[in-house]
Amino acid sequence: MMQNSLRLRLIFVFAFAALATYPSVHAESMDEMWGEQVAKLKASDGVRGQLFEQGNYAMFIHWGLYSQIANKYQGETYYGIGEWIMHPRMADIPVEDYKTVARDFNPVHFDADAIAQLAVDAGMKYIVITSKHHDGFAMYDSEVNDFNIVDATPYGRDPMKELAEACAKHGLGLGFYYSHNQDWTFPGGTRGPAITEGGEAADFTYYYENKCRPQVEEITTKYGPIEIVWFDTPGRIPKDYVEELVAIVRKNQPGALVSGRAGYGLGDYKSHGDMEVPHGNVDGLWETVDTTNDSWSYAWYDTNWKTPKQIIERLVATVARGGTYMLNIGPRGDGTVPVEAQLALRKSGEWIRRYPFVVYGTGASPWGHALPWGDVTVKDNRLYLSVFNLPDERTIYLPGLKTELESVTLIDGGEKIPLPYSMVERWTRIQLPPKLKEALVPVIEVELSAAPEVDSTWGLDPSVETTLLVEFADVERARKSKKGWMEKFGEWKHVVRAHEWEKGGQAFWDVDVLEPGYYQVALTYSGEGRLVWKVGVADGEAIQNEQNSSHNYQQFPIGWIEFPETGRYTIHVSCIEGDLEKASLKSVHFTKVDL
Incomplete structure (x- = not known):
């Protein structure tokens, strides 16, 4: 166990070096983890495309042995996404110790029919559930490996079979999440043991041939028609293996979609970064994956639930950008769904039943972005x-x-x-x-x-605050790029920002102004030390002010600026003093001043 723990640490150092630089992770590192993705399909491409075109809203379920641990191991709470509780950045649990959790995993209160009904009440059209996550534990009756819920726990039932029956009863589609690259408990899987129980060396091919491939055969043949196989974190899995897995799905479930996180651009659609709702319209088929609180699997401490209004906003924003919204719940180890998540889902579902035409079978906004209201x-x-x-x-x-x-x-x-x-x-x-x-x-x-x-063209709304994101700006003598970071381990935040400023650098936007007058200007930014920002109007006035930057993308007022008449203006923002290299601008905000 000591050797295995050490090996896990070494693999983490090399494979996830980018993640170790807390709190920020560059977008390139995130994209590598989630794999090369191409939104290849469109709704017009047939049955598989119709799921996203007509449904637009789905339930994700993260549930496994980690739900039993619930982020508390050996008396200590670990803050972050619970399905990674084995990870060195969290509890660093040795393989054999983790396997013992199965002895106490007995989700006697799991009710597949109740979960399917919750999805229906929420307005969702299909469910995707974790059949095997990175920990390697199969949440179904697998004949390939006995580290599964039927053979290794006192529960002894197959909840995937029950959920498949419940989804069919309620008219819901069903999909399975399967971690095809990472397997932390099976020999040869990424971050898994390097040797078999018999003491022989195990490489990735050993894992692939003895577990991954046959289990994908199982989940695509044992549960009737399924809508999606949701692969995840492809890492450096060989391309020919992914091609073979996709071929298995095509053979056994010709109507099913393959998630973009299969890797190598071999999936049918793109899955954006965790908890990421794009700000601009995106072509093709794609989804946002989000969760009802901060974690994916159940964490005992995480009660930061999204309100019904927040769920509606993120759902509509996703559909308005052209995508599908998949919102996660994390049942407890006993199989129950936290009441607060149920309440928020049902309340937002009531709104959807009042306005189904807003969400289902609708297209993206012609503006290409949200409007201030x-x-x-x-x-x-x-x-x-x-x-x-x-x-x-x-x-x-x-x-x-x-x-x-x-x-x-x-x-x-x-x-x-x-x-x-x-x-x-x-x-x-x-x-x-x-x-x-x-x-x-x-x-x-x-x-x-x-x-x-x-x-x-962006318009400065005279009634509510207008936010101009750097994502939509032209940038000169500064770098515009995407950045991701984790507030807690696995709780992703995303931003497109202008940074690495040079003297004379600026971000600028064209805007329409309906009501002339004074507007309060604020900036959302980060950096080090004190920074002087300048905001101006081409061929017009400019304002500047110094603010502290020892914060992570907070909004601060800069001053008033006047637009003397109705018309189109070009607004520019510059960092002119301070540590320009580390100054990072996310957005500029305008609010009409009532005088």
């Missing part, structure tokens, strides 16, 4: 406006909409209420009533004379 999905000639940030004066602005409007309707508590609207310059102004029945996210339907055509 919320987001937009599209169905034929209709826009569906989901209002997350309701302005005090109840006025909603659409900048740059070129297509003629036929009608504007508030869909409120089952009622359809016509709304007054007007066109001002390049803006459409919609007036909501002072009181609304909808308490979560109001929905407005805009019917157009034709398919929507939009000038996607």
